[in-house]
Amino acid sequence: MREATLKDVATRAGVSIRTVSNVVNGYAPVSDALRAKVETALGELDYRPNVIARNLKQGRSGLLGLVVPELDVPYFAELARATIAAGRRHGYTVMVDQTDADPERERELLTRNSRLALFDGLILSPLTLTVQDLRVRGNRAPIVLLGEHLFDGSFSHVAIDNVAAAREATEHLIALGRTRIAAIGDQPYQTGETAQLRTAGYRQALERAGIAYDPRLVRPTERFHRRLGAAAATELMALPSPPDAIFCYNDLLALGALRSLVRAGVRVPDDVAVIGIDGIEEGEFSMPSLSTVAPDKQQIATLAVESLVALIEGTAAPAPAEVRAAHTLLPRESTLGISGLGVSGLGISG
Amino acid sequence: MREATLKDVATRAGVSIRTVSNVVNGYAPVSDALRAKVETALGELDYRPNVIARNLKQGRSGLLGLVVPELDVPYFAELARATIAAGRRHGYTVMVDQTDADPERERELLTRNSRLALFDGLILSPLTLTVQDLRVRGNRAPIVLLGEHLFDGSFSHVAIDNVAAAREATEHLIALGRTRIAAIGDQPYQTGETAQLRTAGYRQALERAGIAYDPRLVRPTERFHRRLGAAAATELMALPSPPDAIFCYNDLLALGALRSLVRAGVRVPDDVAVIGIDGIEEGEFSMPSLSTVAPDKQQIATLAVESLVALIEGTAAPAPAEVRAAHTLLPRESTLGISGLGVSGLGISG
DNA sequence: TGGCAGCTCTGCAACGATGCAGACATCGTG
DNA sequence: CACGATGTCTGCATCGTTGCAGAGCTGCCA
Numbered sequence: 001m002r003e004a005t006l007k008d009v010a011t012r013a014g015v016s017i018r019t020v021s022n023v024v025n026g027y028a029p030v031s032d033a034l035r036a037k038v039e040t041a042l043g044e045l046d047y048r049p050n051v052i053a054r055n056l057k058q059g060r061s062g063l064l065g066l067v068v069p070e071l072d073v074p075y076f077a078e079l080a081r082a083t084i085a086a087g088r089r090h091g092y093t094v095m096v097d098q099t100d101a102d103p104e105r106e107r108e109l110l111t112r113n114s115r116l117a118l119f120d121g122l123i124l125s126p127l128t129l130t131v132q133d134l135r136v137r138g139n140r141a142p143i144v145l146l147g148e149h150l151f152d153g154s155f156s157h158v159a160i161d162n163v164a165a166a167r168e169a170t171e172h173l174i175a176l177g178r179t180r181i182a183a184i185g186d187q188p189y190q191t192g193e194t195a196q197l198r199t200a201g202y203r204q205a206l207e208r209a210g211i212a213y214d215p216r217l218v219r220p221t222e223r224f225h226r227r228l229g230a231a232a233a234t235e236l237m238a239l240p241s242p243p244d245a246i247f248c249y250n251d252l253l254a255l256g257a258l259r260s261l262v263r264a265g266v267r268v269p270d271d272v273a274v275i276g277i278d279g280i281e282e283g284e285f286s287m288p289s290l291s292t293v294a295p296d297k298q299q300i301a302t303l304a305v306e307s308l309v310a311l312i313e314g315t316a317a318p319a320p321a322e323v324r325a326a327h328t329l330l331p332r333e334s335t336l337g338i339s340g341l342g343v344s345g346l347g348i349s350g
Numbered sequence: 351m352r353e354a355t356l357k358d359v360a361t362r363a364g365v366s367i368r369t370v371s372n373v374v375n376g377y378a379p380v381s382d383a384l385r386a387k388v389e390t391a392l393g394e395l396d397y398r399p400n401v402i403a404r405n406l407k408q409g410r411s412g413l414l415g416l417v418v419p420e421l422d423v424p425y426f427a428e429l430a431r432a433t434i435a436a437g438r439r440h441g442y443t444v445m446v447d448q449t450d451a452d453p454e455r456e457r458e459l460l461t462r463n464s465r466l467a468l469f470d471g472l473i474l475s476p477l478t479l480t481v482q483d484l485r486v487r488g489n490r491a492p493i494v495l496l497g498e499h500l501f502d503g504s505f506s507h508v509a510i511d512n513v514a515a516a517r518e519a520t521e522h523l524i525a526l527g528r529t530r531i532a533a534i535g536d537q538p539y540q541t542g543e544t545a546q547l548r549t550a551g552y553r554q555a556l557e558r559a560g561i562a563y564d565p566r567l568v569r570p571t572e573r574f575h576r577r578l579g580a581a582a583a584t585e586l587m588a589l590p591s592p593p594d595a596i597f598c599y600n601d602l603l604a605l606g607a608l609r610s611l612v613r614a615g616v617r618v619p620d621d622v623a624v625i626g627i628d629g630i631e632e633g634e635f636s637m638p639s640l641s642t643v644a645p646d647k648q649q650i651a652t653l654a655v656e657s658l659v660a661l662i663e664g665t666a667a668p669a670p671a672e673v674r675a676a677h678t679l680l681p682r683e684s685t686l687g688i689s690g691l692g693v694s695g696l697g698i699s700g
Numbered sequence: 701t702g703g704c705a706g707c708t709c710t711g712c713a714a715c716g717a718t719g720c721a722g723a724c725a726t727c728g729t730g
Numbered sequence: 731c732a733c734g735a736t737g738t739c740t741g742c743a744t745c746g747t748t749g750c751a752g753a754g755c756t757g758c759c760a
Contacts, residue, residue, distance in 0.1 A: 005716055016740045021718065029737065051467035052411065053716035056402045056745050062465050071430045071446065072631070077422040084421075084448055093465045095445035096421065098434055115412050115443045117401035118468065226635045259635045263688070281422070285576045285609045287637050338613070355746055366710045371748065381708065403746035406715050703760090710753075715746105723740075729733085 004045035013041035024049060055118075064094045064308060065119040067109060069101040069127050073224070073252065074280040075297075076125065079146075082301035083123065089302075090309045092120065101223065103128040103191075110134065117141065121308040128191045131155075142311035144304050148193050156311065156320045158304045160295045160327045162194055166201025168329050169275045169293045170247050174209045176273055176335060178245035181206065182217040184232040184257060185224060185249025198249045198277070217243055224249060229256030237266060244272055245335075251276035251283050254290055258334060262287070274334040288333030296326040354395035363391035374399060405468075414444045414658060415469040417459060419451040419477050423574070423602065424630040425647075426475070429496075432651035433473065440659045442470070451573065453478040460484065467491065471658040478541045481505075492661035494654050498543050506661065506670045508654045510645040510677045512544055516551025518679050519625045519643045520597050524559045526623055526685060528595035531556065532567040534582040534607060535574060535599025548599045548627070567593055574599060579606030587616060594622055595685075601626035601633050601642055608636055608684060624684040638683030646676040 006024070010017045015034060022028045023038040024047075030038075041047075055061045066083050068076040080096045087094035097116070099105035106129050109116055116122060125146040131154060134143065144156045173181050183202050187195035199218070206213055216239060219232040229248055233256070236243055248254035254276030261268050268274055268288055276283065279294020303323045309315075333339075356374070360367040365384060372378045373388040374397075380388075391397075405411045416433050418426040430446045437444035447466070449455040456479050459466055466472060475496040481504060484493065494506045523531050533552050537545035549568070556563055566589060569582040579598055583606070586593055598604035604626030611618050618624055618638055626633065629644020653673045659665075683689075 006718095007716080017716095018718085018740060019738085022739085025718090027718095028739080031738065034739080048467070050406075050716050051465065052402060052406045053745090054718075055468070056400075056406045056716080056747090057718045059745075061402065061468060063468070065445065071421070071434075072424065072427040074422065074424070074427075077424075077427045080421045080446075081448065081450075085450075093447065095415070095447050096430075097443065097445050098431065100431075100435075115401065117398070118405070118411060118413070226631065230635070255632075255635055259637050259639075262637045281576065282605075282632055285580070285605055287609050287612045289609075356748095357746080367746090368710060368748085369708085372709085375748085377748095378709080379707065384709080400746050403715090404748075406717085406746080407748050409715075701760100703758100705756100705758085707756080708754085710751105712750090712752105714749080717745090719744080720742090721740105722742105723738100725736105725738080727734105727736075729735095730731100 003050070004047045005050070006047075009038065009041045009045055009047050012045060013038045060120050060312075061118055062092055063119045064092045064121050064123065064305070065116050066094050066096045066123045066125075067106075067116075068096065068098050068125045071096060071098045074282055075250065075252075075278040078280060079125075079297050079301060082297045083305060086298075086301040086305040090305055092305070092309065094123075094305075095119075099127075101127050107133055121312045123304050123308060142308060144308045144311070146300065146304060148197055154320055156307045156323070158300050158307065158323045158325055160300070160325050162197035163201040163204065165277055165293045165295070165327045166198035166247070166249075167205045168201075168327075169277060170202045170205035171209070172291070172329055172331060172335060173245040173247060173273055173275060174205060174211070176245070176269075178243075178273055179211055180214075180217065180241065180243045181211070181245045181247060182219065182236050182243035183247045183249070184219045184221060184229055184236075184253050186218050186220040187222070188220060195249055202247055221249075221253060224252055226252045226256035226259075229253030230260035231256075233257035233260045234264070237261070237264065237272075242272075245269075246272060246274050248274065248276045251278035251280045251290060251292055254292070254334070255282060255286055258286055258288070258290065269333070269335050269337050279328075279330060283332070286334075288338055291332045291335040292330050294328050294330050296328070300325040353400070354397045355400070356397075359388065359391045359395055359397050362395060363388045410470050410662075411468055412442055413469045414442045414655070415466050415472045416444050416446045416475075417456075417466075417472065418446065418448050418475045421446060421448045424632055425600065425602075425628040428630060429475075429647050429651060432647045433655060436648075436651040436655040440655055442655070442659065444473075444655075445469075449477075451477050457483055471662045473654050473658060492658060494658045494661070496650065496654060498547055504670055506657045506673070508650050508657065508673045508675055510650070510675050512547035513551040513554065515627055515643045515645070515677045516548035516597070516599075517555045518551075518677075519627060520552045520555035521559070522641070522679055522681060522685060523595040523597060523623055523625060524555060524561070526595070526619075528593075528623055529561055530564070530567065530591065530593045531561070531595045531597060532569070532586050532593035533597045533599070534569045534571060534579055534586075534603050536568050536570040537572070538570060545599055552597055571599075571603060574602055576602045576606035576609075579603030580610035581606075583607035583610045584614070587611070587614065587622075592622075595619075596622060596624050598624065598626045601628040601630045601640060604640055604642070604684070605632060605636055608638070608640065612637070619683070619685050619687055629678075629680060633682070636684075638688055641682045641685040642680050644678050644680050646678070650675040 006017045006020045010020045020038055064087050084094045121142045123144050148159050186199050221228040254274050266272055275291040277293045279292050283290030283292050356367045356370045360370045370388050414437050434444045471492045473494050498509050536549050571578040604624050608624055616622055625641040627643045629642050633640030633642050
């Protein structure tokens with residue numbers, strides 16, 4: 001059975017389509033008698049408006065899309081929550097998609113026939129997209145980017161200062177007196193821009209402290225996952241002179257490293273201090289809890305949505321903005337130690 | 351500047367709208383000469399199809415919606431990933447929304463004017479919705495439900511056997527010789543159906559093993575979050591006779607409990623064994639790693655998408671199906687102990 | 701040369717809703 | 731009583747696209 005349309009309802013109620021529309025939307029004044037008749041017909045036919053038709057007429061859908069590489073990476077999940085909330089505050093519904101960090105999927109998004117063209121605007125957290133890709137997009141909706149990519153100024157951006165964040169994390173380790181500070185997560189190839197900025201921050205901190213840079217202590221990882229962090233930490237501890245601290249480029253790497261260290265009987269932080277970046281909730285509950293530099297996800301989400309809405313509604317100059325969000329160092333047990341227990345580290349007992 | 355339409359392109363190229371459409375979609379045979387002219391015009395005007403108009407004409411959007419209570423709960427994030435993949439296999443794009451576990455937001459989804467009406471179908475993981483709510487929905491798209499709610503048979507469902515899952519988790523603890531087995535996560539009120547099923551499974555296992563049910567060992571928690579698990583575990587250990595094992599209704603509760611136990615110097619699993627439900631990746635990397643009963647998320651996602659697509663495309667009888675997905679017990683260190691180290695538990699050293 | 705098939709291409713209608721201008725009835729006022 | 735103001739209600743055009751039926755042309759064969 002076909003869905004009832006305004007026309008069906010109008011026929012049944014013996015009024016014009018327009019009047020039915022008015023009743024449905026509560027627009028123009030409608031007499032009680034007619035209103036009652038229309039409402040009866042609406043009920044009898046179980047009328048439900050066709051949102052697509054309405055959107056076509058109004059030229060907007062009220063939907064924003066957030067596209068992240070991996071939804072099950074906690075940082076993105078937490079960011080998604082914040083973005084959905086920010087969207088609501090501006091009257092938009094945000095829906096989330098992921099690309100599995102697949103370059104082809106990322107490019108597919110921008111395709112002429114992408115279904116995302118239904119959305120009034122897009123917030124992208126790209127991994128591999130180039131400015132070129134974005135230029136030729138078949139997508140009519142405005143775009144705001146998250147992260148450091150594509151800083152050629154043609155698109156609005158929201159990101160933390162990754163160099164500073166990495167520097168502060170490293171400086172925190174230095175302040176604890178550590179000198180052999182390893183780094184896990186470098187990505188010295190084209191699409192690893194965020195990682196490269198963090199490497200820069202790491203090296204800045206070392207340099208300022210007069211600590212020599214030791215390339216053997218820097219482990220690249222293709223992605224920022226727990227398993228890779230664990231493997232890299234194991235390798236680091238097998239070095240002739242292992243590190244006394246590890247700066248991980250994100251919290252998942254750090255949590256993987258943490259487990260492999262503790263599992264191997266290394267005391268954290270006494271033997272090796274560990275810090276990450278992301279400020280995910282999981283890090284508050286690891287044992288020991290994870291020190292981290294937390295980007296202000298609320299702020300990132302709010303700024304991204306605000307920029308996007310301004311583009312959509314034309315309330316701002318279309319000049320692309322580069323927006324910086326805040327970040328905060330959150331020292332926890334993995335660098336400060338476990339307080340209140342009369343012990344100074346966590347290891348294997350038995 | 352307005353977006354170019356087919357009409358604009360047609361005017362510029364001196365051909366009919368229909369021909370432009372044909373070129374864009376590669377439909378009918380078009381002579382090379384015309385095709386070239388049209389393509390030039392397309393390029394000059396930077397034409398991008400209006401997906402909304404296309405959808406209106408075709409009566410579908412190719413979009414499925416997945417709505418979960420909280421995206422930053424890892425179980426849901428992992429399920430979302432699986433669902434997005436399953437949707438792609440069927441030619442649909444899945445986009446994810448969350449309700450913040452807010453009853454009003456859940457109901458809002460089904461409203462006449464909900465933007466989700468743009469979607470061809472919806473997969474809902476409801477917390478508080480009643481059958482009543484679903485009946486009066488102003489939403490035309492078919493719906494498939496995740497979880498045990500609303501088992502009155504009017505809607506298609508996909509869920510694991512929660513009673514069995516909880517029973518198997520508890521039996522695993524019993525098989526280890528534990529007798530004072532606590533439970534964290536009961537929700538003995540209307541909207542806590544999943545929790546109640548898990549309580550039933552827990553009690554079944556106790557009963558079968560001839561262990562008396564001790565209500566003091568069952569801690570309710572309003573939600574399934576790490577912090578509440580930690581608090582509940584602390585309370586349990588403060589009992590005159592504390593438990594020697596804890597069954598948590600999900601992995602987040604268990605991870606919270608794990609931390610508070612280890613933090614307090616309790617040896618896991620020697621003193622207290624811990625198990626959860628969900629099989630989230632985080633549990634593989636906690637210290638000790640978390641034993642769990644893992645629902646087959648792939649299967650859940652696949653079954654949900656298949657049911658939904660069948661409803662949308664009318665290839666299946668509209669009779670609502672109740673589908674069971676598989677689950678697997680995954681014993682890890684939090685019950686089996688840490689092997690290969692010559693130690694039998696993890697605690698505080700120093 | 702007539703007729704037909706096959707290839708291109710076009711115009712119109714339609715998807716289901718809303719904006720707009722105006723028709724019609726009613727009412728109050730001068 | 732005439733008039734305009736007000737309050738209801740309607741029809742038409744429109745959003746941008748695609749389905750459908752058919753027009754016009756070409757070329758081939760009898």
